[in-house]
Amino acid sequence: MTHILKPKFRHPNLPKNGVGLTRRDYEGVVSTLCAGCGHDSVTAAIIEACFEMELPAHRVAKMSGIGCSSKTTNYFLNRSHGFNSVHGRMPSVTTGANLANRGLVYLGVSGDGDTASIGLGQFAHAVRRRLNMLYICENNGTYGLTKGQFSATNDRASKNRKGLDSPFDSIDLCNVAIELGAGFVARAFSGDKAQLVPLIIAGLKYRGFALIDVISPCVTFNNHTSSTKSYDYVRDHNHMVGRLDLVPEAREITAESAPGVTQNVTMHDGSQMALSAVSEDYDPTDPETAMPELARFKRQGRVATGLLYLDERQEDLHDLIGTAPGPLNEVPAEELCPGSDALEAINAAHR
Amino acid sequence: MDRTDTSDPSYFHKVVDCQWACPAHTPVPEYIRLIAHGQYTEAFMINWESNVFPGILGRTCDRPCEPACRRGRIEEKPVAICRLKRVAADNRGVVDHLMPQIPAQKNGKRVALIGAGPASLTVARDLMPLGYDVTLIERDPQGGGLMRKNIPSFRLPVAVLDEEVGRILDFGVTTRFGEEITSLKAVLDEGFDAVFVGTGAPRGKDLARVPGRAEADANIHLGIDFLASVAFKHVERIGKRVVVIGGGNTAMDCCRTALRLGADSVTVTVRSPRADMKASDWEIEDAEREGIPILDNHSPKEFVTENGRLKAVVFEKMRAEYVDGRRKLIPTGAPDVVIECDDVLMAVGQENSFPWIERDLGIAFNEWEEPAVDKETFMSxxxxxxxxxxxxxxxxxxxxxxxxxxxAAISIDLHCQDRDLQDRPPPETNLVSQKMGIHEWSYDNDISDEARNLVPHADPALALRDLSMEVELGFDVQQALDEAMRCLNCDIQTVFTDDKCIECDACMDICPVDCINFTQNAEEPELRDGLRVPALNHAQDLYVSGDLPTGRVMVKDEDVCLHCGLCAERCPTGAWDMQKFLLKEAKAAPIVPADPQEQPYAAE
Known part of the structure; x- marks a missing residue:
């Protein structure tokens, strides 16, 4: 961490978005994480994505659990709602918040410990319930806050800083999420914002459960040469399955002559997402081909990145259980409390 | 773009905008930092070494450093550099023991300096420590040149002037004051090894062709002559109604002096539009604060006399037209303006003049009677x-x-030692890491975001009637600290080491002014346009690294860097470091110890 507050001065020509805000208006306090932490890059990517989306900060709820990653919600969107929950319990808190107020944008930030260890059960149910949120897992394969033990996402091939092997197989969060019915599953690398920012924007726009598993190197405990989650390893083994271009609502899509196939997907807000596969044999909309492919990449030690899976149905929990159409705090009092006659009728129906 | 060559000292020097803009290349951030530490004596000595007259310049400098100040590009106003210099001079302790030693045994070379203004005094200061026998010849009874004659004492107290001029004369300069030079040949015949002409630009321009000029002569005074007469107390009063013609700093000094000599109404008139006035903004402000109106676009048309006395000046109203960047003043045709007055002060420019230099001495003059002087060596x-x-x-x-x-002192020394004048000594430079601990630097990066502090002024009711009462009171110690903390420490350079970078983006993410980028290399125009915030200020360089592992380069736009050090604090590998760049322009002789921290000055 740094000892000074970040100076208020900003570049006089800093661009403004459509709501008159600069990138810096989406910042939070200065990070207290280790210098060079991948999580700070993810924070910067979130700031960039929210700036580009022109999100009003007060319509966002940032949710987190416990861990280095979960601290980062303090480092962006200073003027948003937020909840820093008990370890691993962010999904259920978000579920409650989302059921009460479906009008907010839910952005969860968690880590590999918070998601794949203590919170795995919570994570699994949020996925299968298709909770409308973007769940970012800042995945560094290590418990940084408790001095560098293996986490559940650490690969078998990856040794710890002292050269010890990991005895267990790793949990691949993307595979788990696809299996459990997530609608939008992506993997990214904190060191590549060009890929990460469009994924965050798409994930925030996606209606349903969106997961981005961001490989985010821990510079202190897991950035050595025998780690598979180091800056160098991920750069050397990054296998991008597809590119994602976001097209604003009004603009017509012009297909670019990229290799592979380009698919256009309409997002819930009407904007378009152009998916171009880097290799023709990977179709992110088909789980039957995607999952074996992902398993193959993993076996080869490659880090598959990009949008790995997309369910175009875009249904969320509210659709599935038929809740009230708006946020509960906007339901008029007379509807919330329809009176004794209505109660009488309900009771009568149960007699 | 090619990798930036930071081994060339001019690269980092240019980043220190104030020092780069200062003709004497004073290490500004270094002395401002010392002022913040309360080390006024050390701050004074850094100034004295570079610009010789800290007390005088701290009040009167034209401050080319301030428009250059980076602070002016990130908020409204630059650091009050000039007024901080005065703080160092006002609060310094005893410096006598810090002065260079003057050898008792002279080196046998004799140098004559003609004119006792700042140029000659600087030559004397730089040559005396080397053992030169220096003779200063001046027609006025005291040294100081224009600093004494043309700058009124309410801006520059005589005591300050006497002290800083005297400090140099006390090195043992032979002075021949009150000696009018009428022949350079006579001086050369005295057998000096070198002669330096520092006679200034003592001839005020006139408006001889304006009708009525000759008839009104008794009440029309050339501005610089008037100021000199006031300085030497030959003139102690002026008419009740005064018109000052001219828009430069001399005009501003004339009008304020006239007010103090008892004039009831003083009006400044300028031919050009106000925006084109030559006077410094702050001098215009000072005159207007004293209630003096400045009428622009007024061109003198006629001096009206009655019974042999000046009665009024008639002005024609003008407007400016710009054709191909050249200004033309055109009469508007509006009715003429008549300003009644008793005296006119004319401050419409001045020039050097050398009627006393014989033209057969081998000194070439051009068609405008200006001497041909080499821009680097200053030799004729x-x-x-x-x-x-x-x-x-x-x-x-x-x-x-x-x-x-x-x-000139360097050249004179080289000349007297029979060495090549082109073989000039390089500046002394030093680049030292400021890292003290994980997030600790030996400079204070926690800068103030407050606006520029205003210098307090004397009560105008008193100041306007007293010629010698200084108007500006200078910052007190607390104000000086507040102002010093506005300095961005531009001499603390962001130094990037390519092969340590792991491209984690941490520096780019933290930079408060978005000046760090990791991007594909390109030609400069393309690179400038493609940065996070396009680099539109072409006067400021791009700092470009060599190729990094992913094939990108680091590009830093130096334009608005705050030198806050956050990039270096967030860097996990030490690829960024904050390093203090100290450049001292070469002098003929070493003046003070190289590093004040290594050889601390004795405490008072």
Whole structure:
């Protein structure tokens, strides 16, 4: 961490978005994480994505659990709602918040410990319930806050800083999420914002459960040469399955002559997402081909990145259980409390 | 773009905008930092070494550093550099023991300096420690030149002037005051090894062709002559109604002096639009604060006399037209303006003049009667005769005269030692890491975001009637600290080591002013346009690394860097470091110890 507050001065020509805000208006306090932490890059990517989306900060709820990653919600969107929950319990808190107020944008930030260890059960149910949120897992394969033990996402091939092997197989969060019915599953690398920012924007726009598993190197405990989650390893083994271009609502899509196939997907807000596969044999909309492919990449030690899976149905929990159409705090009092006659009728129906 | 060559000292020097803009290249951030530490004596000595007259310049400098100040590009106003210099001079302790030693045994070379202004005094200061026998010849009874004659004492107290001039004369300079020079040949015949001409630009321009000029002569005074007469107490009063013609700093000094000599109404008139006035903004402000109206676009048309006395000045109203960047003043046709007055002060420019230099001495003059002087060596076409200050190329200001003096002194030394004048000593430079601990630097990066502090002024009711009462009171110690903390420490350089970078983006993410980028290399125009915030200020360089592992390069736009050090604090590998760049312009002789921290000055 740094000892000074970040100076208020900003570049006089800093661009403004459509709501008159600069990138810096989406910042939070200065990070207290280790210098060079991948999580700070993810924070910067979130700031960039929210700036580009022109999100009003007060319509966002940032949710987190416990861990280095979960601290980062303090480092962006200073003027948003937020909840820093008990370890691993962010999904259920978000579920409650989302059921009460479906009008907010839910952005969860968690880590590999918070998601794949203590919170795995919570994570699994949020996925299968298709909770409308973007769940970012800042995945560094290590418990940084408790001095560098293996986490559940650490690969078998990856040794710890002292050269010890990991005895267990790793949990691949993307595979788990696809299996459990997530609608939008992506993997990214904190060191590549060009890929990460469009994924965050798409994930925030996606209606349903969106997961981005961001490989985010821990510079202190897991950035050595025998780690598979180091800056160098991920750069050397990054296998991008597809590119994602976001097209604003009004603009017509012009297909670019990229290799592979380009698919256009309409997002819930009407904007378009152009998916171009880097290799023709990977179709992110088909789980039957995607999952074996992902398993193959993993076996080869490659880090598959990009949008790995997309369910175009875009249904969320509210659709599935038929809740009230708006946020509960906007339901008029007379509807919330329809009176004794209505109660009488309900009771009568149960007699 | 090619990888930036930071081994060339001019790269980092240019980042220190204030120092780069200062003709004498004073290490500004270094002395401001010392002021913040309360080390006024050390701050004074850094100034004294570079610009010789900290107390004088701290009040009167034209401050080329301030428009250059980076602070002016990130908020409204630059750091009050000039007024901080005065703080160092006002609060310094005893410096006598810090002065260079003057050898008792002279080196046998004799140098004559003609004119006792800032240029000649600088040459004397730089040559005396080397053992030269220096003779200063001046027609006025005291030294100081324009600093004494043309700058009124309510801006520059005589005591300050006497002290800083006296400090140099006390090195053992032979003075011949009150000696009017009528022949350069006579001086050369005295057998000096070198002669330096620092006679300034003492001739005020006139408006001889304006009708009525001759008839009204008794009440029309040339501005610089008037100021000199006031300084030497030959003139102690002026008419009740005064018109000042001219828009430069001399005009501003004239009008304020006239007010203090008892004039009831003083009006400044300028031919050009206000925006084109030559006077510094702050001098215009000072005049207007004293209630003096400044009428622009007024061109003098006629001096009206009655019974042999000046009665009024008639002005024609003008407007400016710009054709191909050249200004033309055109009469508007509006009715003429008549301003009744008793006296006129004319401050419409000044020039150097050399009626006393014989034209057969081998000193070439051009068609405008200006001497041909080498821009680097300051030597004329006659070996051993040097020019500097306003005498060389016409009116500038004190800090330029000082810069000329330093270079002329180097040339004179080389000339007297029979060495090549082109073989000039390089500046002394130093680049030292400021890292103290994980997030600790030996400079204070927690800068103030407050606006520029205003210098307190004396009560105008008293100041306007007293010629010698200084109007500006200077910052007190607390104000000086507040102002010093506005300095962005631009001399603390962000130094990037390519092969340590792991491209984690941490520096780019933290930079408060978005000046760090990791991007594909390109030609400069393309690179400038493609940055996070396009680099539109082409006067500021891009700092480009070599190729990094992913094939990208680091590009830093130096334009608005705050030198806050957050990039280096967030860097996990130490690829960024904050390093203090200290550049001291070469002098003929070493003046003070190289590093004040290594050789601390004795406490008071």
């Amino acid at each position: 076409t006659r070996p051993g005769v040097f020019f500097g200050g306003d005498a060389a190329w016409g009116p500038e200001n004190i800090i330029w005269a000082v810069a000329h003096g330093h270079q």
